[in-house]
Amino acid sequence: MKPIPIVLLSLVLTGCAGSLQTGLASRTGDLLYLHDSEAVTDKQGDATQLGTFVVDDILPPATTVDKTGMFILPLIVWDSWKINYQSRLGAAQVTNDYKQFIKDRFIDELKRSGRLPYAEDNGAIEIDVHVKNLTMSAPIVHFGYFLFALYVWAFGQYTVAGPVDVVVTADIAAKKDGRELLSREVRGESRTNSLDARYTAESKLLTDFQAAMIEGTSMAIKNLNENLVREINTLVLQASAPSPRPIVSSAHPAF
């Protein structure tokens, strides 16, 4: 009696990671978001211009799914299992050029919420950005059971996915006349909702989960760009801060 459920169980367990990866990799989508920061219309001070904007290969070539843990409860009449996976969005599943997207949205954000004017060239302040890392946590958990009691048997399985957590890290530097005004590491973060067990078909869940990974990445890039511009805006505060009072010696002959 026992070999039948064991064979079924092993078939299910060995097939899952590959089918999840294939399922996710077959879906694609655009990185996109709306700018909703407060637009600054009255821009004052030195103009900023983009020096270098470098984006490393922060996404793997294609979406991957790795098994990270497994729990099996093999009893005489009842087998149940829980398998944990971690997935990661791949560049092949993003239909637009993600490096260009990050750069274009950064310039849009700088024009929108930057307190300093933006110039295509001849800006007094040069901004260098290096987007160097993206970490993603996108868990998928697969549950299942198999009941086999002589003439009675039952089989069931379901999958839950998410939430997707994304952190993008970049270095920003600003220079004026060769003098460094700013040098800092900036992060952008986002978290999407979990996809719960409402999905009756796993293929539908995977379609939405791929969209959730793209959404998480888009929103982390949005947060990063807003934070980068926030850092640049601190240059306005530095410029408007009162300069330190000169030290006056009481021994000066005029006093």
Next chain:
Amino acid sequence: MLSVLLLSACAHPNRYAIFSEEGPHPAPANSAQRLICLKKDDAQQHAAIVALRTDKDIEKYEKSNPGDRAPVDEILYRLVRGDYARAEELLRQNGDALPDYLRLVLRADLASEGQEEDVETGRLVELYQEAHDHPGCELNRGLIKLRIRQLRYRR
């Protein structure tokens, strides 16, 4: 048989529902429904269209308003009815009759409904960005963000 009868008796929610900023704010009937908020004065002018929530409402409206409609009413009616090609055509002809915020959101919505033709997602986001920055009714900002999610999740 019973389930067929029950299903045929159900009123299906329209994809588009229009409401007034002054009245109760409806929750979307499903993940694909799109809501449009009208400013108080505009909602009063187009009160009959604002009341259309389901296909049954449209049937009743068509029976009680069989004749010619004002251009803005006609555009909104076509939109709610799901006749997007006609609504887009009317918007092109009579767009000036609409307040800016409504024209911008309708332009983006109708472009997204014709997405299978050749409108790129990037272009749709630009159109929605413009509508988002001129919301008219403040609730439209949140509703337009939901449109972006619908684009992303293909609803």
